Amino acid sequence: MKNLVILGGGYGGMKILSELLPNNLPEDVKITLVDRVPYHCLKTEYYALAAGTISDKEVRVDFPEHPQLTVKYGEVISIEPQDKKVLMKDDESISYDDLIIGLGCEDKYHNVPGADQFTYSIQSIEKSRKTYSALNNLGPGSVVGIVGAGLSGVELASELSESRSDLNIKLFDRGKHILSAFPDRLSKYVENWFVKHNVEIINNSNITRVEENTLYNNDKPIKCDVIVWTAGIQANKVVQNMDTEKDRSGRLVITPRHHLPNDENIFILGDCASLPHAPSAQLAEGQAVQIVEVLRKRWNGEEPPAEFPPIKLKGVLGSLGKKQGFGMMADRAITGRVARLLKSGILWLYKFHNG
């Protein structure tokens, strides 16, 4: 039996499974899925988990069951390509014939002193639960500093302000306008929403240091009861420790067939891979489809395509609390109730197909 090992049951890992199971896996291939969490987590909803507006159970989806699939629960600590092994924290090792690494990302602190120590995070389920606990135990009038006004910072600030109007929320962003990756019209729409909901936007900010309950913006101290960091991501540290070419965010450079340039049995998936688009769940899923095609061709003794057409992304949708939203669909900016309904619909469909 050949062993296909998948590290990470996130959006990318789950899509690999749904492409192969139940009926598309050759009889002589078994799959080992490894994750430190015993279920698939809906990371795109961590902002709501942290804000306390959905329950933990709503972001969990069971892994599939299949006679050729083994799910291994545990923490991956390193990859040993020369021995074709994955090392686990409990000293166990897992051998592979083909390996797909989809371990996601972690916060990037841009060398800001104290940021890793004194800020909360929404990049993993464990960290989002801690953030939930810190935010939801705050008394009225407490100050929450959110650093970074990209998609996740905006979703967290809006969700929290809608459910806890008694909090004083400050959203710090480097740019002249929040959501700098989106068209001006969208940024302005979202800024107006924040003005109406008493969220203070602090543009042109530069967080130079963080201490316990204090953010330094351009070296000026600002007291905060809780600080959440949403100001950047980098590849999972297991991947960053690998001895192969990386981009500025620690993501691994890959070939058009999605494997490492010097090892055709190690595929890099999702937020761990250096790709020409911003990391997203959609991108991880698009890549998963192409990786499965490469594997299936090889299992059939055929030559995989030398390259694939560009991965088609449908757009981006963000929420502003439970009723309003914003986003880009097929290059068109959409705002308001329709954008929010579309986002909820996509989540519902995802759970329906994977639950």
Ligand SMILES: Cc1cc2nc3c(=O)[nH]c(=O)nc-3n(C[C@H](O)[C@H](O)[C@H](O)COP(=O)(O)OP(=O)(O)OC[C@H]3O[C@@H](n4cnc5c(N)ncnc54)[C@H](O)[C@@H]3O)c2cc1C
């Ligand atoms: C608040 C927020 C909102 C977002 N909204 C959107 C959106 O609307 N649309 C969109 O497309 N994208 C969105 N994203 C981005 C999206 O969530 C990621 O790009 C996507 O999850 C990447 O998928 P992945 O498979 O690479 O990794 P992940 O989905 O992060 O999965 C990684 C898996 O690896 C496991 N893991 C990590 N380290 C280890 C280890 N050492 N040992 C064992 N297991 C490990 C984790 O438990 C996890 O299951 C959002 C992200 C956030 C934080």
